[in-house]
Amino acid sequence: MSASLRSESARTTTAAERRRDAIDLSGWGRRFRFVQPRSLAFWVYLVLTAIGLVHIWSYFRQDVVFYAEPFAVAAVLCLLCGVAWATWFHHIDRWERQPAGLVTAAIVWGAIPATFAFALPVNTAMLGIYPKLFGQDWASNWAAGLTAPFTEEAAKLCGLVLLLGLAPRLIRTANDGLILGAFIGLGFAVFEDFLYAANGTMTSFSSNPDSAAVTVSLTRIATSAVSHPLFSALVCSGAIYLIGTAAQPRRVLRGILFVLAGMFLHFTWDDASGLGGDNGLGIIAVMAASIIAALVILTIAFRLAAPREREFVRDLLAPEVDDGTVSADEVDALVDRRARRAWLRSAPSHRARRARRHLRRALFDLCHEVARADGVPTSRLDHARAEVSRLRDRAAD
Structure with missing residues (x-):
């Protein structure tokens, strides 16, 4: 065998090993099985969900007959909002689609056990204690922010711990914590929004309860982007750094900072009135500052989590580069922002630039299919490769 052939063979073997190691380490392409009778996490999840359902029934059963229509209106609005945000979260879950x-x-945990088995009973008890200890005025300004960040974030984090028990080979990186934390928070937010709308309907004594349900639902929905999904994304990502996994080295300080950041942002959101001095402009200023800080911290969290995912992409596509299915420039455009911008700008026409954007999505699809195939040829993998080739031809026009 000639030296060039031996070198080519060694490079191919190395690329194949890199892919194999990346699949084993990252968990990309693994399937999730919820029903695991031998797992304690499975039974704990079921029991706590059942407790949450019992609390939901006991909370609403006396009023649902009288307010069935406004409850239905609020439920539809909150669910539609939840679907919209879930679609967006799926869109930004570009590295590994959960x-x-x-x-x-994750959504069910946030919606039922975290909300009704944990947060609602504990919050009710705590919010009843604070006025007795510190007075009603103090409690109205500070009680919520000194309760919810601890009880609610802990309740949502318990869901991530149980999911880690059910899917230890799927939840491996800080990015997984960000995405799953956002979905847990989304479930919590949707049911909390509905709970506020239901309570507003029952306590408004309005001649038009449907209008009250719509008003409260839309008010809550308007703040969904920077509430529970964002808080729990930061807390769950921080927890992954604290715990450490086979794919994510422990970063204790980073983990503590992200957990505290999520809780602090939750505090500023719930106690905006107290921080703003009960002044309308002050409250708006606090909420605006909280939103800006939250989005900045979330951006930092995604950027710090990205390098590990980029390594997986490069390793998964290494044999595809050697085979000529994918070019090195295309892989760079997947994982590097500057390279992506230069790659798009170098397109010969607007149509070619648009085709390159589609090609980039197709390359991600190929990456996922490579992981899912796990080294075995499949029709879906062949289709993904053919789609890359087709879009590359269009991008060259």
Whole structure:
């Protein structure tokens, strides 16, 4: 065998090993199985969900007959908002698309056990204690922010811990914590929004309860972007750094900072009135500052989590580069922002630039199919490769 052939063979073997190691380490392409009778996490999840359902029934059963229509209106509005945000979260989950079953389990945990089995009973008890200890005025300004960041974030974090028990080979990186934390928070936010709308309907004594349900629902929905999904994304990502996994080295200080950041932002959001001095402009200023800080910290969290995912992309596509299916420039455009901008700018026409954007999505699809195939040729993998080739031809026009 000639030296050039030996070198080519060694390079191919190395690329194949890199792919194999990346699949094993990252968990990309793994399927999620919820029903695991031998797992304690599975039974704890079921029991706490059942407790949450019992609390939901006991909370609403006396009023649902009288307010069935406004409850239905509020439920539809909150669910539509939830679907819209879930679609967006799926869109930004570009590195590894979490399995639908795992996402569903995350949303259900946030919606039922975290909200009704944990947060609602504990918050009710705590909010009843604070006025007795410090007075009603103090409690109205500070009680919510000194309760919810601890009880609610802990309740949502328990869901991530159980999901880690159910899917230890799927939840491996800080980015997984960000995405799943956002879905847990989304489930919490949707049911909390509905709860506020239901309570507003029952306490307004309005001649038009449907209008009250719509008003409260839309008010709550307007703040969904920077509430529970964002808080729990930061807290759950920080927890992954604290715990450490096979794919994510422990970063204790970073983990503590992200957990505290999520809780602090939750505090500023709930106690905007107290921080703003009960002044309308002050409250708006606090909320605006909280939103800006939250988005900045979230951006930092995604950027710090990205390098590990980029390594997986490069390793998964290494054999595809050697085979000529994908070019090195295209891989760079997937994982590097500056390279992506230069790659798009170098397109010969607007149509070619648009085709390159589609090509980039197709390359991500190919990456996912490579991981899912796990080294075995499949029709879906062949289709993904053919789609890359087709879009590359269009991008060259």
